[in-house]
Amino acid sequence: MVEWFFGYLAGAVILLAILVVASRNPVHSVLWMLLMFLHVAGLYLLLNAEFLAATQVIVYAGAILVLFLFVVMLLNLREEIKIRRFTGGWLFKGLTALGIIYVLRRGLEGFRVGFEGPWSIEAVGRATHTRALGQVLFTEYILPFEIASLLLLVAIVGAVFLSKKRLR
Amino acid sequence: MVPLYWYLWLGGVVFAIGVFGFLARRNIIIMFLSIELMLNGVNISLVALSHYMQDLRGQILVFFIIAVAAAEAAIGLAIIIAMFRNRDTLHADEMAEMKG
Amino acid sequence: MPGSYLPSSYLPVLIFLVISLVFGLGALVMGGMFRLRRPYAEKLRPYESGVTPVGEPRQRFSVRFYVIAMLFVVFDVEVIFLYPWAVVFDRIGLFAFIEMVIFIFILLVGYVYAWRKEAFVWE
Numbered sequence: 485m486v487e488w489f490f491g492y493l494a495g496a497v498i499l500l501a502i503l504v505v506a507s508r509n510p511v512h513s514v515l516w517m518l519l520m521f522l523h524v525a526g527l528y529l530l531l532n533a534e535f536l537a538a539t540q541v542i543v544y545a546g547a548i549l550v551l552f553l554f555v556v557m558l559l560n561l562r563e564e565i566k567i568r569r570f571t572g573g574w575l576f577k578g579l580t581a582l583g584i585i586y587v588l589r590r591g592l593e594g595f596r597v598g599f600e601g602p603w604s605i606e607a608v609g610r611a612t613h614t615r616a617l618g619q620v621l622f623t624e625y626i627l628p629f630e631i632a633s634l635l636l637l638v639a640i641v642g643a644v645f646l647s648k649k650r651l652r
Numbered sequence: 653m654v655p656l657y658w659y660l661w662l663g664g665v666v667f668a669i670g671v672f673g674f675l676a677r678r679n680i681i682i683m684f685l686s687i688e689l690m691l692n693g694v695n696i697s698l699v700a701l702s703h704y705m706q707d708l709r710g711q712i713l714v715f716f717i718i719a720v721a722a723a724e725a726a727i728g729l730a731i732i733i734a735m736f737r738n739r740d741t742l743h744a745d746e747m748a749e750m751k752g
Numbered sequence: 753m754p755g756s757y758l759p760s761s762y763l764p765v766l767i768f769l770v771i772s773l774v775f776g777l778g779a780l781v782m783g784g785m786f787r788l789r790r791p792y793a794e795k796l797r798p799y800e801s802g803v804t805p806v807g808e809p810r811q812r813f814s815v816r817f818y819v820i821a822m823l824f825v826v827f828d829v830e831v832i833f834l835y836p837w838a839v840v841f842d843r844i845g846l847f848a849f850i851e852m853v854i855f856i857f858i859l860l861v862g863y864v865y866a867w868r869k870e871a872f873v874w875e
Contacts, residue, residue, distance in 0.1 A: 486756050490654045494662045497696075501666050501689055505673030510681045517685055524692055529759045531659075531703040533711050539832055543718050547825040548688070548725045554821045555729045556681060558814075559736050581672035588664040592657050601707030605757055608708075615843075618836030620708045621715065622848050629833070629851065632719045633858040636826050639723035640862035643822045644871045646730035647815055654755045704754045715832075722829045726822045733818060 489530055496523045514552045521545040532605055535614045659700030667693030678744045680732055684725075691721050819871050830859055 500520035507513040521544045528537035608616050621629060670689030677683055695714045702710025736742060798805050837852055866872065 486654055486758055489758075490658065494658070497662065498665055498669070501669040504685055504689060505669055505677065505682070507682075510679060513682050513685055517688065520689075521692070524696065527659075527662075527696060528699055529762055530654075530757070531699050532754075532757050532759065533699050533703065533714075534759065534762075535836065536699060536711055536714055539715065539718055543722055543825075543828055543832055544688075544692075547828040548722055551725055551729055551818075551821050551825050552681065552685065554818055555732060558733060558818055559681075559742060577672055577675035580675060581668040584668045584671055585664055588660075588668075592660055592664075595657070595660075597656060597701075597704050599705075601705055601709075603708045604706045605754065607706075612839075614836050614839045616708060617711060617715070618840035619843065621712055621836055622840055622844055622851060624709075625712055626851055628716055630854055630858070632716060632833070633830075633855045635720060635723050636829060637858050637862040639726045640823065640826050640859075641865055642727045643730040644819065644866045644869050646727070646734050647819050647822070648869050648871060653753075656755070703757075706754065719829050719833075722825050726825055729818070730822065733815060 486530065490527075493523050493526045493530065496520075497527070510556050511553070514549055514556060517552075518545055518549050521549065532608060533613070535617050656700060656704045660697050663693045663695075663697030663700070665693070666690075666696065669693075680735075680742050680744050683744060684728055684732070688721065688725075691717055816874060823866060823871065826862070827859075830856075 497520055500516050500523065503516040504513050504520065507516060521540060525537040525540040525545075528534070528540060603616060611619070667690050670686045670693060673686030673689065674683050677686065695717055698710040698714050698717075702708060702714075732742075739746065833855065834852075837848060841848055
């Protein structure tokens with residue numbers, strides 16, 4: 485049963501990823517990406533990470549991709565669609581990607597899961613997932629959490645600066 | 653029963669597709685989407701490892717990656733808009749005035 | 753046991769998705785099977801309330817939309833951090849409260865900056 489769900493989701497994710505990279509029109513790329521993010525959220529559900537699945541839908545599919553679509557619409561792309569999709573020598577680039585897969589394969593051969601942590605499925609289920617995540621996030625990861633806010637501050641300042649300067 | 657390495661394979665393949673797209677496409681928006689593909693490949697691996705090792709730290713890392721991706725998208729797309737206003741192109745090869 | 757976990761509480765969501773897909777695709781397929789198809793140029797033209805279409809359908813939006821969308825993305829991420837905090841607040845208490853005050857204060861600086869730079873002004 486789980487294998488079937490995984491098979492469907494994994495096949496869909498890979499197919500949609502290929503479509504994202506191969507589409508001629510950037511709008512189509514963004515829309516395939518949206519579908520891919522939803523399938524990745526399904527994978528997260530299968531991995532008992534329901535809060536991350538919700539985050540994936542809210543932030544990735546709901547906010548980041550909307551931003552991408554906005555930008556595609558801001559720019560005028562009609563001539564963009566007509567030019568050549570891939571750069572020359574894409575065989576070499578395909579070999580690079582295959583090389584990464586090969587390295588991964590060699591790396592995975594000897595990989596074994598180490599010791600098991602305290603958050604088994606039952607423990608997460610007892611605490612509820614969001615609470616378990618918050619427990620770890622707000623006790624062990626305080627500094628990265630505050631740094632994340634600094635990062636978001638930089639994002640606000642940078643983007644406002646870049647896009648407002650020229651308006652005046 | 654789905655073994656762990658199926659998920660790791662899936663993450664690796666998505667990452668490789670992202671690398672290929674980043675190297676082979678020259679439309680800067682699709683290059684950006686390829687970066688998001690790579691991040692998602694890594695995210696799948698991290699969540700899978702977190703589930704199989706019964707430790708939530710992998711998921712925390714994914715949480716931060718999503719926040720970083722949002723910040724990166726905001727700034728990167730602002731740069732794309734600024735470049736497009738100056739150069740009127742989305743072709744990455746034509747943005748090479750920094751090249752020595 | 754990891755690897756054979758099924759999120760069974762999400763079964764209604766799955767059923768909902770399947771039904772909505774079948775309903776949407778079924779309506780399209782049934783319509784395609786039963787409708788008359790007699791196209792001619794006037795009928796295939798984009799509908800603009802009876803007026804002859806002028807110009808391109810793809811028009812450039814203003815950059816002002818982008819600034820708003822970008823601010824939405826950043827504050828969306830902030831709210832995502834608030835959810836788990838609100839859930840564990842009763843366990844961690846004052847400590848979590850101080851953490852979140854610092855977090856929100858730093859983002860407030862960005863908000864004030866955007867405000868002072870007139871990012872919210874629709875000129």
